[in-house]
Amino acid sequence: MRCPKCKTEDMGLTRGRYQYRESGLDYVWLVDWPIYTCTKCNVEMPTLPDTELVAMNVTRALVRQGTPLNGDEIVYLRKAMGLKVIELADALGVSRVTTSRWENNKTSIEPYYDFKLRMEAVDRLLPHERRAMREEVSSLLQRNYRLDREPKRIEPIDVRPQPLAAAEMQPTAAYL
Numbered sequence: 001m002r003c004p005k006c007k008t009e010d011m012g013l014t015r016g017r018y019q020y021r022e023s024g025l026d027y028v029w030l031v032d033w034p035i036y037t038c039t040k041c042n043v044e045m046p047t048l049p050d051t052e053l054v055a056m057n058v059t060r061a062l063v064r065q066g067t068p069l070n071g072d073e074i075v076y077l078r079k080a081m082g083l084k085v086i087e088l089a090d091a092l093g094v095s096r097v098t099t100s101r102w103e104n105n106k107t108s109i110e111p112y113y114d115f116k117l118r119m120e121a122v123d124r125l126l127p128h129e130r131r132a133m134r135e136e137v138s139s140l141l142q143r144n145y146r147l148d149r150e151p152k153r154i155e156p157i158d159v160r161p162q163p164l165a166a167a168e169m170q171p172t173a174a175y176l
């Protein structure tokens, strides 16, 4: 493996922690992740994560949070579901303009639509855990949903490799 910065061939595969900003959220971390590191200049290139694996982990964390989803989180869930703005708007029964305002943080998503969006995300992104997750999220939001606008404390979302997922170890295209 050749280093994209100093061009040496001397890159070693290690495991480590990598802030996965490519997700669009700045608190998603790849943990115990296979990373190519240059022994000369320390450039790091994580191996490409399975987007489905990332989406499942991030979705589980986002749908459980006790404050309204913010714009970046709504964008993340929409893209993970493979929906355009108009398609998400239709699924929730709101206009495209309303959806864009949420995504741009112009207006805060109302609790009713926040809940509806989380249920869409559970159905589409966590189909195998659908029933249990729907129940968990419903009861959690009934007991513990705060509308406060103050900046929320973001817990890191850790994504770990699946046991056999290391078979395809390709560096992310963004780094080549």
Ligand SMILES: [Zn+2]
Pocket (backbone or CB within 6 Å): 003, 004, 005, 006, 007, 008, 038, 039, 040, 041, 042, 043
């Ligand atoms: Zn290098």
